[in-house]
Amino acid sequence: MSEIFGIPIQAFMGQLMLGLVNGSFYATLSLGLAVIFGMLNIINFAHGALYMAGAMLAWMGLNYFGIGYWWSLLLAPLGVGVVGIFIERSMLQWLYRLDHLYGLLLTFGLALILEGLFRDLYGVSGLPYSIPEEFAGAYNLGFMFLPKYRAWVILASLLVCLATWFVIEKTRLGAYLRAATENPQLTQAFGINVPLMVMLTYGFGVALAGFAGVLAAPAMQISPLMGSNLIIVVFAVVVIGGMGSILGSIVTGLGLGLIEGLTKVFYPEASSTVVFIIMAIVLLVRPAGLFGREK
Amino acid sequence: MSRSAIGYGILLALMLVAPAVVYPVLVMKILCFALFACAFNLLIGYTGLLSFGHAVFLGTAGYVAGHSIKVWGFPPELGLIAAALAAAGLGWVIGSLAIRRSGIYFAMITLALAQMMYFFFLQAPFTGGEDGLQDVPRGKLLGFIDLADDYNLYYFVLAIFVFAFWLIHRTIHSPFGQVLKAIRENEARAISLGYDVAKYKLLAFVLSAGLAGLAGATKTLVFRFATLTDAHWHTSGEVVLMTLLGGMGTVFGPVVGAATIVTLQNELADKVGSLVTVIMGVIFVVCVLAFRRGIVGELGALYKRMTGRR
Known part of the structure; x- marks a missing residue:
């Protein structure tokens, strides 16, 4: 079999695909963070924990109620969204007039609570979740084998991200949303129920995280710690991309996933730090982020 | 003025006799975290910067102190100084990157850079990976005070704490500290008054990192080991919690918060897992x-x- 830079092409492409899979999680999560930040001015530290909760809900649904993968893909994000709406109504809404830092601190506390609860229930070792039958096996593309489930993860996250982009940028609802982000008082004066939109935005943002969690369930081990490790990388992705543009978050997420995959091939020791190193470089060269606007 | 002097005197006297009543290692742990939280408070409480990666300075200094004392045979006082300087140096690097953004981004950047160092420590050969750096000798202070004795060590740790607390107190009440407060209250105005805000922020960050490092090095001396836990983001969260619970921007808040949280963890650890x-x-x-x-x-x-109502 042929080689690229002395590395078998099969292994090379495999790592690239894995990078893209991770990248689609980065994209989905950073998109949710950006949407929430735009509307609520809060950095949602609980995002990783809610992503974990999505995966956990899928696992619990399967093992306690016999709910299969497809229904989980619908129900778990809904459940996470409802939890999000509860969080927004009961706690976050009291913080909007305060310094942004309090939102970060509150959601950090929520992340600790969620993580601790699930760790108490299920321990830290991973729980298995088998790949749905439809996606067992792999496509033979001639130069590589592409596991069907990985292809599905990338496709599904891309679709969801693009749909979100479409709704926000191209529809009437999205126009209201952007107006409320720009100037909540004025939008409210035009008769649009801004608090309701804020609530639904948070619910939708965390539902995206829950959706990513269900997608991740068969692809990696489900563990209470899966979210906190991911969210810090996603923060770096957000700093690199800036939260100004939706397409920017998607591109940055996927791109960094790819770079991480490449690093795993050529210099595996740095694969867990490469995103942070890129962040440092971006801060030196373009502090506002690749797609960000200086405020 | 004299009233607060009496207050400090009583507190100091209480701390001097504390080891007779309470297990000294627990008090030393509280003092280490109190110092850590005071250093953190210098940033959040007096400069308005939320660093969400402060554990990296605690952890780094712990490793530097442990390695220099155990492998290079440094005496304890030199190990502490080297560790605090190393933490301050790292603070300069992380600080100069992080102050390029403000507010919420500052928190995310410090967290991300601290996580990067965490992964570095996980793989680096001198940290012992998951096992940590074990069996660090406490050594002899200035060559003749044996720190293996818990009581000797307690008074050494107390002296370090009092020195650092005094340093922070002086910093807050110096002209430099007043500028920091001005930046916290209104950064744009501080700039328009002609202050080089970035320089002040960076200096505060370096000072805070160095003092956090002093806390981490002292902790290594007390427990005779340095572990990854100290550099983990959980520890960064803990110091935020201590400061928040005690009172951000108050002189004694971090001390009260650290004492509460450490005692709570100590009491709860075996009961609720x-x-x-x-x-x-x-x-x-x-x-x-x-x-x-x-x-x-x-x-x-x-x-x-x-008192206002009276």
Whole structure:
């Protein structure tokens, strides 16, 4: 079999695909963070924990109620969204007039609570979740084998991200949303129920995280710690991309996933730090982020 | 003025006799975390910068102290100084990157860079990976005071704490500290008054990192080991919680917060296991929602109300 830079092409492409899979999680999560930040001015530290909760809900649904993968893909994000709406109504809404830092601190506390609860229930070792039958096996593309489930993860996250982009940028609802982000008082004066939109935005943002969690369930081990490790990388992705543009978050997420995959091939020791190193470089060269606007 | 001097005197006397009543290692642990939280408070409370990666300085200094004392045979006082300097140096690097953004981004950047160092420590050969750096000797202070004795070590740790606390106190009340407060209150105005805000922020960050490092190095000396836990983001969260619970921007808040949290963890660790994390999370949520001034801040406000009414 042929080689690229002395590395078998099969292994090379495999790592690239894995990078893209991770990248689609980065994209989905950073998109949710950006949407929430735009509307609520809060950095949602609980995002990783809610992503974990999505995966956990899928696992619990399967093992306690016999709910299969497809229904989980619908129900778990809904459940996470409802939890999000509860969080927004009961706690976050009291913080909007305060310094942004309090939102970060509150959601950090929520992340600790969620993580601790699930760790108490299920321990830290991973729980298995088998790949749905439809996606067992792999496509033979001639130069590589592409596991069907990985292809599905990338496709599904891309679709969801693009749909979100479409709704926000191209529809009437999205126009209201952007107006409320720009100037909540004025939008409210035009008769649009801004608090309701804020609530639904948070619910939708965390539902995206829950959706990513269900997608991740068969692809990696489900563990209470899966979210906190991911969210810090996603923060770096957000700093690199800036939260100004939706397409920017998607591109940055996927791109960094790819770079991480490449690093795993050529210099595996740095694969867990490469995103942070890129962040440092971006801060030196373009502090506002690749797609960000200086405020 | 004299009243506060009497207050400090009583507190110091209490701390001098504390090891007769309480297990000295526990008090030393509280002192280490209190120093850590005071250093952190210098940033959040007096400069308005939320560093969410402060554990990296605690952890780095722990490793530097452990390695220099155990492998290079440094005496303890030199190990502490080297560790604090290393933490300050790292603070300069991380600080110069992080102050390029402000507010919420500052928190995310410090967290991300601290996580990067965490992964570095996980792989680096001198840290012992998951096992940590074990069996660090306490050595002899200045060559003749044997620190293996818990009581000797206690008074050494207390001296370090009092020195650092005094240093922070002086910093806050110096002209430099006044500029920091001005930046916290209104950064744009501080700039328009001609202050080089970036320089002040960076200096505060380096000072805070160095003092956090002193706390980490002292902790290594007390427990004779340095572990990855000290550099983990959980520890960064803990110091935020201590400061928030005690009262951000108050002199004694971080000390009270650290004492409360460390004692709580000590009491709860064997009883509720991993639910400790949940309890920490609940305290976070309650503090942010109902209790933003923290224990010392609320008590101060109460005192003001009562004396004002009279």
